Amino acid sequence: MRDILRDYIVEIIICSIAIILMFFNPNKVILGLTYAINMYISLFLMIFSIAFLSGFISEVIPPNTIARIIGRESGWKGILIGATFGTFMVGPSYVFYPLFRNLIEKGAGINVIATTIGAWAIKVPWIPFAIAIMGWKFVLTFNLLIFAYAIVSGFVVDFFVRGKAKKPLK
């Protein structure tokens, strides 16, 4: 019981805040909850697949396979794979964090994962919509700069995470 409390402390706080807000403005909280349920339904297949994909990667796939493809030693190949994946994937990046954790545990490079998360900021499917509102010059320059940031971010995060600690995580 205490473990559950400690593990889900953030989630428990969030629910408490929602309940408190309910007294002030029940309609808005209910709208918010409806939004949450709709989001969950629309991302259900992704959340479900990621959970079982993580299970498969951690139990079945040998570490050197992952390390060879997107490990630190894979160099630019790994970085480009991460950047491309991050650029074209849809859905919120935090849904993929558990998968990234598994990949790192199995030998994926910190730099590759940080670049992937960085490139996630480019939302390819929304580009036409963005151009309609902000103009193509703004959108193009903006996304090119983000792409450059994503690549550099991989090196910077990798340097700080691995620089002092011997183990990549924790």
Added chain:
Amino acid sequence: MQNLITGLVMLFLTVGLYIVYLRRDRLKLKKAIEKGSKNFLQNSIRIFAVFIIIGVLQNFLSKESVGNFLLKFSGIKGILTGSITGAIMMGPVATGYPISGYLLENGASISLVSSFLASWVMIGIISISLEIKNLGKRFTLARNLFAFISIIIIALLMEALL
């Protein structure tokens, strides 16, 4: 719709991997399924909590109120306020563009709009607990700090280039 298509592709990929491996080692696969179910439950609770905050926040902060708040700032103060507001705001970026459009129409600087949008897509204060739990404190701190610095640089570059 995009989410559904991506979800379906991922589902086929995952099911495909399991089926291909079925002949090789059932014991390992059983372990993978056990771990997968545990992951699924845990991830669902955590991600759903994030959705609740986004949903509630979106309903308490309207497009005009966020826009009018940001319009009070300009220059480097505008960049800083834009990036902090963008980090708090979350949810699909489709909600971010109309706010940015509103800002530009009402005379906000390119740097403010850029910092707001960049921060929206690059930093998520609400998902930070998920990031720490999965990727560790060092990773989260380094990534978000560097993202914050980059947002300021991107905002200044955008202002200079456009």
